[in-house]
Amino acid sequence: MYDEKFKESLKAVEAARDENIAYEPARMTADEKDQLLAAYHPDYKKSEFSTLRIGPNKGEQVPHELAEMLEAHSRIAASDISLDDVKYDVDVLIIGGGGAGASAAIEADNAGANVLVVTKLRMGDANTMMAEGGIQAADKPNDSPAIHFVDAFGGGHYAAKRELLAKLVCDAPEAIQWLSGLGVEFDKTPDGTMITTHGGGTSRKRMHAAKDYSGAEIMRTLRDEVLNRGIPVVDFTSAIELILDENGKAAGAVLMNMETHELMVARAKTVILATGGAGRMHYQGFPTSNHYGATADGLVLGYRVGAKLLYADTLQYHPTGAAFPQQIFGALVTEKVRSLGAKLVNRDGKVFMHPLETRDVAAASIIRECSDRKEGVDTGDGKAVWLDTPMIEKIGGEGTIEKRIPAMMRMFASYGIDIRREPILVYPTLHYQNGGLDINVDGMSTTVENLFVAGEAVGGIHGRNRLMGNSLLDIIVFGRNAGQNAAATASKTTVGKLTLEHINRFDKEREDAGIKTDAVSPKLLPDYRRK
Amino acid sequence: MENMVQIYLFGKQYTVPDNLTIMRAMEYAGYQLVRGCGCRNGFCGACATIYRIKGDRELKTCLACQTKVENNMYVATLPFFPLVKQVYDIEKIKPTEQIMMQLYPEIYACVGCNACTKSCTQGLNVMQYIAYAQRGEYDKCAEESFDCVMCGVCSSRCPAGISHPQVAMLARRLNGKYLAPKCGHLEDRVKEIKDGTFTELIEALMGKPVEELKELYNNRDIEK
Numbered sequence A: 001m002y003d004e005k006f007k008e009s010l011k012a013v014e015a016a017r018d019e020n021i022a023y024e025p026a027r028m029t030a031d032e033k034d035q036l037l038a039a040y041h042p043d044y045k046k047s048e049f050s051t052l053r054i055g056p057n058k059g060e061q062v063p064h065e066l067a068e069m070l071e072a073h074s075r076i077a078a079s080d081i082s083l084d085d086v087k088y089d090v091d092v093l094i095i096g097g098g099g100a101g102a103s104a105a106i107e108a109d110n111a112g113a114n115v116l117v118v119t120k121l122r123m124g125d126a127n128t129m130m131a132e133g134g135i136q137a138a139d140k141p142n143d144s145p146a147i148h149f150v151d152a153f154g155g156g157h158y159a160a161k162r163e164l165l166a167k168l169v170c171d172a173p174e175a176i177q178w179l180s181g182l183g184v185e186f187d188k189t190p191d192g193t194m195i196t197t198h199g200g201g202t203s204r205k206r207m208h209a210a211k212d213y214s215g216a217e218i219m220r221t222l223r224d225e226v227l228n229r230g231i232p233v234v235d236f237t238s239a240i241e242l243i244l245d246e247n248g249k250a251a252g253a254v255l256m257n258m259e260t261h262e263l264m265v266a267r268a269k270t271v272i273l274a275t276g277g278a279g280r281m282h283y284q285g286f287p288t289s290n291h292y293g294a295t296a297d298g299l300v301l302g303y304r305v306g307a308k309l310l311y312a313d314t315l316q317y318h319p320t321g322a323a324f325p326q327q328i329f330g331a332l333v334t335e336k337v338r339s340l341g342a343k344l345v346n347r348d349g350k351v352f353m354h355p356l357e358t359r360d361v362a363a364a365s366i367i368r369e370c371s372d373r374k375e376g377v378d379t380g381d382g383k384a385v386w387l388d389t390p391m392i393e394k395i396g397g398e399g400t401i402e403k404r405i406p407a408m409m410r411m412f413a414s415y416g417i418d419i420r421r422e423p424i425l426v427y428p429t430l431h432y433q434n435g436g437l438d439i440n441v442d443g444m445s446t447t448v449e450n451l452f453v454a455g456e457a458v459g460g461i462h463g464r465n466r467l468m469g470n471s472l473l474d475i476i477v478f479g480r481n482a483g484q485n486a487a488a489t490a491s492k493t494t495v496g497k498l499t500l501e502h503i504n505r506f507d508k509e510r511e512d513a514g515i516k517t518d519a520v521s522p523k524l525l526p527d528y529r530r531k
Numbered sequence B: 001m002e003n004m005v006q007i008y009l010f011g012k013q014y015t016v017p018d019n020l021t022i023m024r025a026m027e028y029a030g031y032q033l034v035r036g037c038g039c040r041n042g043f044c045g046a047c048a049t050i051y052r053i054k055g056d057r058e059l060k061t062c063l064a065c066q067t068k069v070e071n072n073m074y075v076a077t078l079p080f081f082p083l084v085k086q087v088y089d090i091e092k093i094k095p096t097e098q099i100m101m102q103l104y105p106e107i108y109a110c111v112g113c114n115a116c117t118k119s120c121t122q123g124l125n126v127m128q129y130i131a132y133a134q135r136g137e138y139d140k141c142a143e144e145s146f147d148c149v150m151c152g153v154c155s156s157r158c159p160a161g162i163s164h165p166q167v168a169m170l171a172r173r174l175n176g177k178y179l180a181p182k183c184g185h186l187e188d189r190v191k192e193i194k195d196g197t198f199t200e201l202i203e204a205l206m207g208k209p210v211e212e213l214k215e216l217y218n219n220r221d222i223e224k
Helices: A004-022 A028-041 A064-070 A099-110 A144-157 A162-170 A172-182 A214-229 A297-304 A357-370 A390-396 A400-404 A408-414 A470-491 A499-514 B024-028 B097-103 B105-109 B115-119 B125-132 B138-144 B164-179 B185-192 B199-207 B210-218
Strands: A049-051 A060-061 A085-097 A113-118 A237-245 A249-255 A263-273 A315-322 A383-387 A424-433 A434-437 A451-453 B004-009 B012-018 B048-052 B060-063 B073-077
Touching: A004 A390, A028 A357, A049 A408, A060 A064, A064 A297, A085 A099, A085 A470, A099 A113, A099 A214, A099 A263, A099 A470, A113 A237, A113 A263, A144 A162, A144 B105, A144 B199, A144 B210, A162 A470, A162 B199, A172 A214, A172 A470, A172 B164, A172 B185, A214 A470, A214 B164, A237 A263, A237 A297, A237 A424, A237 A499, A263 A297, A263 A470, A297 A434, A297 A451, A297 A499, A315 A451, A357 A383, A357 A424, A390 A400, A400 A408, A451 A470, B004 B024, B012 B024, B024 B073, B097 B105, B097 B164, B097 B199, B115 B125, B125 B138, B125 B164, B138 B164
Parallel strands: A085 A113, A085 A263, A263 A451, B004 B073
Antiparallel strands: A049 A060, A237 A249, A249 A263, A315 A424, A383 A424, B004 B012, B048 B060, B048 B073
16 A cells, blocks of 8 residues: 555656557667666675685675675584594485475485485575576577577576576476476467566566466475475484585584574485575665575585685676565566566666566666666655556456466555556665676586586576576576586595594684684575664 | 554564564564574475464464464464375386375365364365375375465364375376377477487587577577
């Protein structure tokens, strides 16, 4: 329900609606985009970044909040735990129970490996569960993996590691087939044709969806499959330190029961970090669309044992986070809303950009509208722009919203806003960690042997910006890949003597650099108490 | 000025701003949540909650992350509910009526009280989708249950001991794998990729200088 203060602006939006539906705004040129990003995108705000003083990426810039965690103390001293007292002894240890971890677990199990999944919350408490819009795959006759490659490479500012991106696009159709075979319900026409739409920056309609519960549908199916296979999942248990063997290869982790704080040792022939993103670090004070446990743990765990990061200075701010009401501030409003025809409109009812620019460009454009151009709507908690959802019903016919984006309709209805009849207020929200740990095409860290990484914790697949629908794709493609390769490597591996010597090494490096800090990491969970 | 309300977390009284969700109110009161908190956006079902407004006979259910506090609200969270999850091999089972009979026979003990539907935090017609499952109409069960977040509240209220979310999960997988129409263009494309149809194209892209790729990207034709 919108009160008096929104009335005037709402009227302007309604009055211009028919005209705005017909209006086709121009897309920005490459130069316009570059200038816009440099002036308004949070990644370009130099004062928000620190230079790393220690570790494999010493000298590089990352957000202040991440630098603090990367340079912090371990939660334990090497002497706090006996590495001879092994609680779990497995072939493949998977840290993280989201889409990448689950995909890896299924494939490693397929390959005959003895697998253990640990997750600090429950299996499925992950950003995968919250991905709404869809998953890309070039499987239509007018499309090809090559076109998908160009879309993603350009959208990511030509920074993606090409061999990773090539794998992503070439394995995409098979990923969809694999999910279908597990029983994931994609939206299809009665003859079996996939219903696909555009996402920001795509040149073909290749976004496959399961209504606007795409990630939830994938995640619950993968979780069900993991349980059916009897793969052990230890929940409410975090990894707080990786363990190497005497040869410097990843060989397990120190685990902590999140409720009792008991420490345990897991020994493994290979380790897969599938710990997800970092929205709950609240970089630059942004709200986030991420789940409760998105605190960059994998980056910290990997960094301390010498795994290199790539593009850890680039984050994705989803252009359309909910800006009103306050209870859902920062929650994701899926890009699919724009795929279905809703346009972004400013305070005066004017369409100020093409609705399907890439996410970084769209976010910067909204920030410009709300700052220098002074065309934002005042919500009481800040500025925002309108996303004119009633356009969808006018374009697609009545009932389109209920059928295609039921989760959005439900989320706003809880607060008395009927998105079929009223537009919604949006502002960018911290959404995705573009960067992460650097891997080779087999999924292994470029610098630490037998340490595999999959999902949002990886950097380099998407470059410096990710297209909608390429993340659900990446967790499946690279999750499966990591599972297969970690199992294969495990079958050839004999683990040497376990050691936590790296903690002392890292402590010394910190001391030598003159860094004084009380911080400990990984963060594990954000602290919202008394706030 | 914030308006404050009295709420009771597990029976203990706290004063919190009235614009908070139950989840945020717990944090405001000083709880560091570990259980009972997942996506914080209504998708994961971690924060199933039961509450009663003082003086009201009715026991209500909700997701703590999606529900605002009210004055005199007595709150108990239900962060875990022991649902029954039967295991099966998705490759071996078939979408017949027998499979429900075999795995979840308790659904036939439904007494029709509709407590599941009344308690659903997503407002789904739970009893109806169980009826579809009983009749082996898995496509309908899948559609009716699609928005389920598996919070388990329905099962906590069921006198017949049915694990509704797991029944629906099975129905959706059966529907997705066996009943939904097969996708021809997907199968064709997977085969083309395996046959190497695009290998040369991709390799050419991998080898191109960035300037050429910029040209390609900036002059793409975009499907209407």
